[in-house]
Amino acid sequence: MRKDFLPFSKPCVSEAAIADVCDSIRSGWLAMGPKTVDFEKNFAQYVGSKFAVAVNSATAGLHLAVMALVKPGDEVITTPMTFASTVNAIIFAGAVPVLADIDPNTFNIDPKKLEAKITAKTKAIIPVHFAGRPCDMDSIEEIAKQHGLAIIEDSAHALGAAYHGRKIGAGRGAKHTAVFSFHPTKNITTGEGGMITTDDEEVADRMSVQRQNGMDKGAWNRFGAKGKSHYDIFVPGLKYQMMDIQAAIGRDQLKHLEQFNKRRAEIVARYNDAFADMEGLTLPSAVEAGCVHSWHIYTPLINSDKTGFTRDAFMEKMKQYNIGTAYHYQAVHLFSAYAKITGLKKGDMPVAEEIGEKIVSLPLFPAMTDQDVEDVVEAVKAVCK
């Protein structure tokens, strides 16, 4: 058994990024500035969007995107298999969250169930690319087109994922955005941070302004030699912009993304091979043809009827082997706050509820050594023997 604890995730930040952070601190320009603008430009180019707006978390990005695309009282449909942020963004924009259950094979929102939830008040859809596996965007875009709905892709897990030849986050015209997270467990990190991409100039402008208290777009530069000291406030906003000390990490991380995701995919291939015959686990199904998975997390299901113990017991047993695991996610409507807000109860989203009881995330991060991976394999086999 390994001596040290292997966490479920750990970021991998280069010395060059650390030096660039120090440069920002020494230069005295710590807040949003030229490095953030540079990171935005590189990010937009990478995913294939016209605009990228850097923010201090995906939660902030989702909030800005929902505020830009819907009005208070509008309904927004999303999945129960997500982090609280997705639903919080809808609520804090004054809109009404409506949940549609997931597909048992992909764990992504089921387009048929989504369509069944549309009313005259529905104005937007937030599909979540769970674990980095692209949603059925052809069906979702068709539904959005028919009903005149905006799309906000919660791409917190999906940096580097692709759908039929285009990167997740690529611009898809008007009333479309995608939001990425740079939390330390994500495919790239800035500590905390996020990015919104879009081709819709009006939406990009509104989000840029609202991320900095409503000050006009160039206002971050007002203390610079060429900056304007006066600015206008067009619309009230929030304090959501990224800092240059975060962008210094992010722009370097982006250079390593493809390599990071390649290593993630290699580890997944080893897990799939090692666990293929284990009855106690249901492994993630093969990704759809034409799609690239970004493998933010690797999430088998624990089949208690075969193992004789629950997912929570599995997580405890893994700790005894010095292996960390995590849990993504309990179906969101089962949290008391959202049960109250949505009026949903246990039994209303049966697929997400069942998966939420069985799902576990095994260690997966690019800096894992082959020995780390084998330690996980050995522990899972010992626990589920």
Ligand SMILES: Cc1ncc(COP(=O)(O)O)c(C=O)c1O
């Ligand atoms: C699906 C999903 N959406 C949104 C978020 C929020 O991201 P952030 O922590 O950057 O606010 C997360 C974070 O884990 C997430 O998993």
